[in-house]
Amino acid sequence: MKQFAIGVDLGGTKIEIAIVDKNGRIQDKRRFPTNSHSGYNMVLDSIAKAIEEICLQNNKLKPLAVAIGVAGQIEKETGIVKYAPNLEWHDVNLQKDLSEKLGIPVSVCNDVKAATIGEWLYGAGKDCDNLVCVFVGTGIGGGIVCDGKMLEGSNNTAGEIGHITIDLHGPVCHCGNSGCFEALAGGWAIGRDLQKAVLKNKSAGELLLTIAKGNIKNITAKTLSEGLKRNNELSKKIFSELSLALIAGAVSVVNAFGPARLIFGGGIMEGMPQLLPIIEVGVKKYALKSATSLLEISPAKLHNDSGVIGAAAFAFQQNKINVT
């Protein structure tokens, strides 16, 4: 009989759940808002209910296990969410609580690690023992597979490459450090830079302001993509700075971890696919020759599904079931 796991991708604004088989194939999936303001217990209930429903609607499927990728710091042994800033959760025992509700095994891991497992096993990282996934969305997250093992680090926090310093005199990051990779190249930083540039030079920024329907607060990374399509000079300048920051971060990652594959995913990369070849040229030029001679740079392949597919694979693995 075919075995299935449920993969859950729990973000600050939306939750995705999917029924996934051992080959990483999605049989069915759902997406719904997180409503994080309603608090931990309500979010927990909504996940449990959604899992029960999707199983019912799939011939009363009995999944082997569930795993949830959460944007936050997870205690490895217990699956306790130590801190999830977007959800405003501190020390909640998600693994135990959801498992009691559903009556099946539940595992919890970091959302970016789950997405990396997805890309590693079924996506752009297939059959590769040394890879780094860089997901450039609102922030920048990373997952590192080195010598055939996903790095965890002492506190289950290895891979926070959004917070490597690439510009020590650069802008302050949400984390308190200056010049973090994501403070220069994450979606929130792109929005900040665009808004600053428009304020500084209203005539050059007119087009962007129009795209944003006259409200400067609507200017985001998406506006940049639109501005580039219209050949807007200010957008080209910000894009060029963004490219330099992405190259600097990628060079750091390549020199530090020596991956054979560097995989870029996330909304910013999907919205501006022209970034990838620019990063590739920069990395080949500026990273150590010894570290790039075997290096391939690829786009992520699973797109929005990497989180649920990777979480499901994590669920199988935690229950000692081999995945392929």
Place this chain on the structure above:
Amino acid sequence: MKQFAIGVDLGGTKIEIAIVDKNGRIQDKRRFPTNSHSGYNMVLDSIAKAIEEICLQNNKLKPLAVAIGVAGQIEKETGIVKYAPNLEWHDVNLQKDLSEKLGIPVSVCNDVKAATIGEWLYGAGKDCDNLVCVFVGTGIGGGIVCDGKMLEGSNNTAGEIGHITIDLHGPVCHCGNSGCFEALAGGWAIGRDLQKAVLKNKSAGELLLTIAKGNIKNITAKTLSEGLKRNNELSKKIFSELSLALIAGAVSVVNAFGPARLIFGGGIMEGMPQLLPIIEVGVKKYALKSATSLLEISPAKLHNDSGVIGAAAFAFQQNKINVT
């Protein structure tokens, strides 16, 4: 009968060899100049001869094996030195050649990796599964132990943390990238910054020039240490910039790898021990809380011996002998 291995630390200017037991204790050691200009074969001969001599002088000791740490890129499977810039070696089969000369097994590894093994097994990293060693000398080298394993990466090049970008608008590095960690905080960069500052402001730089006996080219990182002792303003300014760069690099390393111990060694750190507490305060302030809650920052313990002790441990390990 007690078992011994020979550890060799092969640098661009000097070679150290030591007879080491399984507990990392040195029984005897020698140091002599590399004379790299004499070419590969002469250096090879001098190492073989020195090993034979030290064994003869130690009751005709028969070592179990030899391992050499080389400042360069090593092919893991063969022990071929792909490239060693300081020695100007390209693709030399050091492992095979020395083994044939000596008639015992020889292994080759990167010198910084050897030093990291030394600190990990017998020094500041003892009993720790997640650590990063940062050696700040003329350049900056690193070795990473993550989840109980020394990282190798796809090309045996993981851990080149001297070449992570910390200042993307910063000075050009020897490697061609801009703003590498070692281009701001390595010994060669400190010398460059001091010389520049003295040239720019001769009266403020007078003391440093005097320390360097009037020759600006003699101004090095050692001069900085001396200038600080004499409360020289220009030295204090360069020291403060150096501290910022070391903090930025350390924050990157801590966020990327999540170590439980961050170990600093090398000539610059030993020459200016006041740097370590400054780095510690900076890392605790600017790295992610989740990554620092378990973090200890320590000085390296084995000093100049980490290379030979670590190489000897590597020799035991390559010959399937447990070390403690």
